[in-house]
Amino acid sequence: MDFTLTKSQKEIQKAVRDFVKGEFDKDMGLDLEKERAYPAEVLAAACDLGFIGIHFPEKYAGADLGLFENCLIGEELCRKDSTLGLALMLTGYGAECVLRFGNDAQKEKYLPVVAEGKAFSAAAFLEAGQGFDLRTVQATARKEADGWVISGAKTLVLNGGSAGFYVVLCRTDDAAPTPDGRLSMFVVDADLPGISCQDAGRRMSCNMLSAADVTFDSVKVGADALLGTEGKGFAQVNAYFNELRVVLAALAVGIAQGAYEKALDYIKQREQFGKKLVEFHITWHKVADMAARIECARTFAYRAAWTFDQGKLDAGLAAMAKMTAAKTAVAVAYEAIQLYGGYGFMTEYEVEHFYRDAKFIDLFCGAVGVQKDVIAGTIVGKIK
Amino acid sequence: MDILHYTEAHEAFRKRLREFCEKEITPHVEEWEANHIVPKSAWKAMGREGFLCTNAPAAYGGHGLDFLYSVIVAEELARTNHTGLAAPLHSDIVVPYIVSYGSEEIKKKYIPGCTSGDIITAVAMTEPDAGSDVAAMTTIAVEEGDEVVINGSKTFITNGINADLVVVAAKDPAAENPHQAVSLYIVEDGTPGFTRGRHLEKMGFHSQDTAELFFTNCRIPKGNILGEKNSGFIMLMEKLQQERLICAVMAQFAVEIMVEAVVGYCKGTKDTTGKPYSKHQAVNFQLVEMMTDAHIGRVFMEKLVADHMEGKNVVRETCMAKYWHTDLTQKISNQVLDLIGEEATAERSLILRGWRDLRVLPIFAGTNEIMKLVVGKMSGL
Numbered sequence: 156m157d158f159t160l161t162k163s164q165k166e167i168q169k170a171v172r173d174f175v176k177g178e179f180d181k182d183m184g185l186d187l188e189k190e191r192a193y194p195a196e197v198l199a200a201a202c203d204l205g206f207i208g209i210h211f212p213e214k215y216a217g218a219d220l221g222l223f224e225n226c227l228i229g230e231e232l233c234r235k236d237s238t239l240g241l242a243l244m245l246t247g248y249g250a251e252c253v254l255r256f257g258n259d260a261q262k263e264k265y266l267p268v269v270a271e272g273k274a275f276s277a278a279a280f281l282e283a284g285q286g287f288d289l290r291t292v293q294a295t296a297r298k299e300a301d302g303w304v305i306s307g308a309k310t311l312v313l314n315g316g317s318a319g320f321y322v323v324l325c326r327t328d329d330a331a332p333t334p335d336g337r338l339s340m341f342v343v344d345a346d347l348p349g350i351s352c353q354d355a356g357r358r359m360s361c362n363m364l365s366a367a368d369v370t371f372d373s374v375k376v377g378a379d380a381l382l383g384t385e386g387k388g389f390a391q392v393n394a395y396f397n398e399l400r401v402v403l404a405a406l407a408v409g410i411a412q413g414a415y416e417k418a419l420d421y422i423k424q425r426e427q428f429g430k431k432l433v434e435f436h437i438t439w440h441k442v443a444d445m446a447a448r449i450e451c452a453r454t455f456a457y458r459a460a461w462t463f464d465q466g467k468l469d470a471g472l473a474a475m476a477k478m479t480a481a482k483t484a485v486a487v488a489y490e491a492i493q494l495y496g497g498y499g500f501m502t503e504y505e506v507e508h509f510y511r512d513a514k515f516i517d518l519f520c521g522a523v524g525v526q527k528d529v530i531a532g533t534i535v536g537k538i539k
Numbered sequence: 540m541d542i543l544h545y546t547e548a549h550e551a552f553r554k555r556l557r558e559f560c561e562k563e564i565t566p567h568v569e570e571w572e573a574n575h576i577v578p579k580s581a582w583k584a585m586g587r588e589g590f591l592c593t594n595a596p597a598a599y600g601g602h603g604l605d606f607l608y609s610v611i612v613a614e615e616l617a618r619t620n621h622t623g624l625a626a627p628l629h630s631d632i633v634v635p636y637i638v639s640y641g642s643e644e645i646k647k648k649y650i651p652g653c654t655s656g657d658i659i660t661a662v663a664m665t666e667p668d669a670g671s672d673v674a675a676m677t678t679i680a681v682e683e684g685d686e687v688v689i690n691g692s693k694t695f696i697t698n699g700i701n702a703d704l705v706v707v708a709a710k711d712p713a714a715e716n717p718h719q720a721v722s723l724y725i726v727e728d729g730t731p732g733f734t735r736g737r738h739l740e741k742m743g744f745h746s747q748d749t750a751e752l753f754f755t756n757c758r759i760p761k762g763n764i765l766g767e768k769n770s771g772f773i774m775l776m777e778k779l780q781q782e783r784l785i786c787a788v789m790a791q792f793a794v795e796i797m798v799e800a801v802v803g804y805c806k807g808t809k810d811t812t813g814k815p816y817s818k819h820q821a822v823n824f825q826l827v828e829m830m831t832d833a834h835i836g837r838v839f840m841e842k843l844v845a846d847h848m849e850g851k852n853v854v855r856e857t858c859m860a861k862y863w864h865t866d867l868t869q870k871i872s873n874q875v876l877d878l879i880g881e882e883a884t885a886e887r888s889l890i891l892r893g894w895r896d897l898r899v900l901p902i903f904a905g906t907n908e909i910m911k912l913v914v915g916k917m918s919g920l
Contacts, residue, residue: 281882283882288810291811310882311882355887356885356887358886359883359885359886359895360884366885427671427675428675437908485873489869489898492742493901493902493906493907496671496902497665497670497694497899499902500742500744500898501695501739501742502739502741503740508742510898511742511895514873514884514894515884517877518877518880518881518883521880521881522877522879522880522881524877524878524880525880
């Protein structure tokens with residue numbers, strides 16, 4: 156068993172570290188988050204270096220690399236600045252649905268624009284009052300002679316309003332014997348008539364990215380808008396979530412590492428009661444807890460990414476990694492704030508946004524209860 | 540047997556305050572959060588209706604009511620889902636310094652205004668390099684004739700922008716023992732040399748006008764001292780019990796409101812079979828655990844309120860409660876967000892504000908680490 160990164164992986168890691176040193180700026184990050192504006196130039200630079208969509212095939216502007224490499228990039232971006240990191244890593248939110256389930260024409264149309272930073276993508280799954288059960292989706296896609304007509308309202312769609320296209324989950328067959336078979340997935344151009352967006356306002360995190368309630372009012376799409384297989388929408392969402400959860404685990408590891416390093420710097424210079432904070436015994440144990448949890452989360456995330464790249468789709472492992480890493484990021488960033496004391500609560504000292512971003516990952520793509528359902532489902536089967 | 544005995548008068552007061560909050564506070568909260576400050580007119584309205592300084596003696600213009608009224612104010616304000624109108628800090632933490640240690644003249648001069656809401660107060664202790672370590676403060680006060688000259692800076696001061704009167708802790712540079720060097724002074728808004736720095740941006744408490752304060756050759760009359768010179772630490776210690784109890788009370792109410800909200804959410808949200816979340820067993824158990832935590836917290840808090848009202852020394856126990864209750868807010872608010880999930884990531888869900896605001900509770904009024912230090916010392920560890 157070899158736990159070391161390959162030469163090429165180390166080079167990618169170093170390239171991202173050099174990139175964030177040159178491109179990420181604290182004040183820029185704080186200002187953009189406050190103004191809800193996007194770091195377009197930073198994205199352009201990241202795309203030039205091939206950091207976005209590195210796991211896409213080369214013919215679709217990717218590098219044909221694995222989820223592992225995508226995770227390494229996300230980890231390093233978030234480590235330097237969790238908010239800028241999420242803004243870059245989530246521009247292609249939902250694009251993997253096209254990557255994994257799309258036909259060649261769909262991939263050709265939608266993947267290069269994401270990798271080149273020309274369009275954002277948005278997964279429009281969630282509906283208001285739905286809670287954690289996506290099978291309750293009410294949006295419909297009605298089959299017509301020359302395509303589909305989509306109607307429904309999606310809530311809190313990340314990149315809603317700024318995305319070039321949406322990946323939409325709809326009911327296509329109310330008569331299917333199980334709720335799982337009722338749903339299908341579509342890829343829909345954002346500029347089609349009948350699509351309207353209402354800004355969802357500020358959120359705990361990712362304010363550089365837009366979020367909107369997106370309404371589809373009898374939106375006519377062609378037959379080629381169906382993504383993957385009719386009636387397999389729920390299974391495809393779950394497969395996409397498995398991949399996304401691994402990425403989120405890696406982002407959480409980066410967030411935790413970044414908050415931890417900030418806290419370490421701080422406790423080495425901050426003095427109270429005539430001693431550096433780092434000299435207090437309780438600080439030692441806090442540091443030990445943080446370090447141990449990060450080590451555990453990273454190992455978990457890497458193994459989940461590696462497993463995925465081996466072609467094994469392990470839903471339980473992905474959910475475990477996401478749950479563990481997200482809880483780690485929340486706990487570590489929480490402790491970083493505590494070590495900073497009053498400064499930790501202040502925006503300009505940054506650790507508070509690491510905490511908000513960590514909690515966002517914790518809730519995004521299923522909070523802990525959903526992850527436990529997924530994990531248990533793989534072990535003891537579905538609850539009937 | 541009830542631990543606390545709310546009379547009809549208490550309940551009438553609560554009803555009146557709740558109606559006031561619904562009419563005069565809640566409708567403005569979004570605006571105050573966006574503006575990062577509560578207008579002074581809201582403080583005056585609170586004062587006009589008799590909701591400020593309920594505990595201050597009637598002889599000096601306060602309302603002379605028991606501490607239960609303070610508890611009621613804290614509870615009803617917690618329901619308004621904002622922290623800007625920090626009346627408990629004003630009425631039950633700052634003004635008591637004036638009540639207990641101010642001269643007759645000082646008390647007569649300021650308490651009526653504090654009660655009417657014309658004077659908003661703040662207490663300035665924390666400095667950039669002296670947070671937990673209060674004795675490390677570098678703000679100095681030097682007597683010159685009939686005046687005292689204050690120099691230094693303070694930070695993280697709640698009500699810092701709105702404050703008309705600040706109780707400032709400053710050191711006597713001539714004193715040798717740093718624990719017998721601190722005095723408390725009253726500095727009024729408008730005093731030359733007293734300026735406000737930045738309005739600090741924070742993770743939460745957005746409607747709270749937390750600010751830096753600067754004192755540059757700030758001259759105040761000698762009579763503005765509270766208590767004896769260089770006895771600041773003793774006064775601070777004496778007031779700790781109520782200050783920390785107020786923190787625990789605020790934390791307890793925040794927990795109860797959060798639990799109430801999430802129980803409502805889980806009962807109202809249904810899965811694909813029409814079964815509410817609250818009937819999913821793991822969710823059900825988690826709600827039960829949260830309700831149990833809230834109940835334990837309530838009993839602990841009420842016992843301390845009762846002891847405090849009887850005049851018992853429960854400094855050690857209130858330090859325990861400050862840390863325990865404020866830590867509980869973190870556990871509960873995180874669990875609440877976990878149960879609601881992604882929809883709780885939007886500010887419009889309102890529950891998110893609670894999570895953001897509460898994060899400072901384990902830090903302010905003495906970090907929870909400091910609370911444990913104090914309890915350890917007082918327990919002979």
